[in-house]
Amino acid sequence: MIRSFVRRDPRINSKGFxxxxxxxxxxxxxxxxxVIVPRLGQATEKAKLSGVKNDxxxxxxxxxQYYMEKSKFPSTDEEKDTSSLLVTGKYIDKSPVSTIDPWEHKYTYEGEAGKVKITSYGPNGTTSTSDTDDIAMTITKNANGLLETTYSNLP
Structure with missing residues (x-):
């Protein structure tokens, strides 16, 4: 009989949310x-930039190596892109380097006797004077005859 006077809280025995x-x-x-999703995009972009650095x-x-053997860089007339220069032949193996950048565009090659420039056009894949996403590596022969490598837009 005492039970009937005690009120039970229905939430105590409920099994749901x-x-x-x-x-x-x-x-x-x-x-x-x-918070997390925007950071994943940044991580992907950093990984692609790291891929360009490695390339x-x-x-x-x-x-x-080519310069040491031939005392010059291949000219632009000799090589329109980097594929036949670097991937084939004895200067670089096919497996570690692809001549396609991480954004699926070809690297471009501009060369003359004492200077060479390789460019990745970045995420948008286009060249323009106002493009800030183009990444380039330039190797030049300085006044002392030493080769210097400089990078542009590569953090």
Missing amino acids: TLVELLLVLAIISILFA FRAFDTALR
Whole structure:
């Protein structure tokens, strides 16, 4: 008889979640996604820039070897792109370097006797004087006869 006078709280034995609890969890998950997703895009871009750095290092080594043997860089007339210069032949192996940049565009090659420039046109894949996403590596012979490598737009 005493049982009938005691009130039970129905939530104590309930096995589900309330609507408020579900909305709170969804709000927390949404906030986490809003913070994490933009950072994933930045990580992808950093990885692509790292790929360009690695390609440029390989190109630099191959071009320096070529210069040591021939005392000049291949001219633009000899090589319209980097594929036949660096990927084939004895200067660089096919497996470590691709002549396609991480944005799926070809690297371009401009060369003359004492200077060479290899360019990646970056994410937009176009060349323009106002383009800030173009990344380039230039190797020049200085006054002392030493080769100097400079990079533009490469953090």
